[in-house]
Amino acid sequence: MNKQASKVTSIVSESGQVPERRSLSTEAADALRELILLEKLAPGTPVPERDLAEGLGISRTPLKDALRILEVEGLIEYGPTRRPRVADPSLDEIEQNVLVLSALESLAGELACSSASDKQISEIGDLDRSMRDLPANSSALEFFHLDMEFHASIVAASRNEPLAQTHKQYNARLWRARFMSSRQQDRRENTLAEHAAITKALVARDAAATAKQLRKHLKSTIINLHHIRSADAKT
Amino acid sequence: MNKQASKVTSIVSESGQVPERRSLSTEAADALRELILLEKLAPGTPVPERDLAEGLGISRTPLKDALRILEVEGLIEYGPTRRPRVADPSLDEIEQNVLVLSALESLAGELACSSASDKQISEIGDLDRSMRDLPANSSALEFFHLDMEFHASIVAASRNEPLAQTHKQYNARLWRARFMSSRQQDRRENTLAEHAAITKALVARDAAATAKQLRKHLKSTIINLHHIRSADAKT
DNA sequence: TTGACACATTTTGCATGCAACACCTAAAGG
DNA sequence: CCTTTAGGTGTTGCATGCAAAATGTGTCAA
Structure with a gap:
């Protein structure tokens, strides 16, 4: 049944963890997270999608995904008009x-x-x-x-x-x-x-x-x- | 300072709640949630983006967003190859x-x-x-x-x-x-x-x-x- | 001076196209 | 007969274009 186990799937890089397919979105999310947590992006500042995407050298599509990820993490907030800002919790x-x-x-x-x-x-x-x-x-x-x-x-x-x-x-x-x-x-x-x-x-x-x-x-x-x-x- | 308060922002429709801007993604998410919870979509079935999108009459972009929403809700699972399935928790x-x-x-x-x-x-x-x-x-x-x-x-x-x-x-x-x-x-x-x-x-x-x-x-x-x-x- | 309105600009939502990847099938080799 | 591999098909990730919505600005009237 489990075919892929027979194959040489053991390209497991280092730890026994799942390779966890990288994508531009997750990479962008990581990058943004770092920027936010290290205060390179001040809380409350608006985050225009296009500029950010350009800054990271990717298109808006994966960047949007990244913002969604950070939203559920609570680092990005969406205003009532769907404009993303760096979260600034009281x-x-x-x-x-x-x-x-x-x-x-x-x-x-x-x-x-x-x-x-x-x-x-x-x-x-x-x-x-x-x-x-x-x-x-x-x-x-x-x-x-x-x-x-x-x-x-x-x-x-x-x-x-x-x-x-x-x-x-x-x-x-x-x-x-x-x-x-x-x-x-x-x-x-x-x-x-x-x-x-x-x-x-x-x-x-x-x-x-x-x-x-x-x-x-x-x-x-x-x-x-x-x-x-x-x-x-x-x- | 607070300019928008002076304006006639009181277009609050009915309840005191925020109107909560609708989007195709959230509507699709609602539709899908209903389908899943009412078992119209059996747990474990793969959910090809294109077919679903076509079925709902929207493009893949907002559907993808909808799947993301349902993912954090735990109703959709992504396999290691990023193929979405209806979640089937043990x-x-x-x-x-x-x-x-x-x-x-x-x-x-x-x-x-x-x-x-x-x-x-x-x-x-x-x-x-x-x-x-x-x-x-x-x-x-x-x-x-x-x-x-x-x-x-x-x-x-x-x-x-x-x-x-x-x-x-x-x-x-x-x-x-x-x-x-x-x-x-x-x-x-x-x-x-x-x-x-x-x-x-x-x-x-x-x-x-x-x-x-x-x-x-x-x-x-x-x-x-x-x-x-x-x-x-x-x- | 203050307020409102209309226009110009910015910014997001959505659709679509292309390329990479995963999966399935079937043929070839052991 | 089973395993392996090569090709075709389907599916997703990403880039880009367009339209709608929101924001900012400048002008005009009170």
């Missing part, structure tokens, strides 16, 4: 998103306690340790990436594909906010402590505790966002 | 989706307890009552629609836009499964009892109880799905 909207993210992760934690393999859990522990072992002068971006990986690996351990999908969406929406939040050196200690608590509950496969710790962790993110806002208001 | 996948839906709704319930207006809560109570007052011979579809409205109104009461958005997505994915589940007349009693418990907790604005009842309600949906499967296996 603090309130960000907070609402974090609430949902929190619920998603806490579900992931619960599920991971019963569904994760021992290997997956130990990998989460590894990530936790890597973060703690990071030198104090390491870049904010480096710390941030590990932080993201830590959370993502918990979701992966839940073995719930749609959950992972949605979690990814919300993560993308909150990338900028979380990145800003993580730039404060003095937060690291706090973050590490909370990660430790999460890891501990996870290793014990204590679903209730894991969920609780994850909620607490995300909650402190919200509080931190408020602090940043007040600090910004002063300057 | 029972296991459906269950995973229900788990996420459950977490979303229970969060919505919690938030509704603190954020909902009294009017919103009383409307939820109205819906609960409408369902109970339905005659026993009313159609499964009628009962089902009220059921959906009940859940949707709880989410709306949470006043969390992204949550509502995501909830809608998951609802769309699970439409068929939930519809099948709701066709069993003997489930009605059970559903009504659970709805009553949810409504009661909501009226009392007891966040913990609301969340708990919602989880329980969705959990019984999962169990019911298993029953349906076993029944199907026999026939």
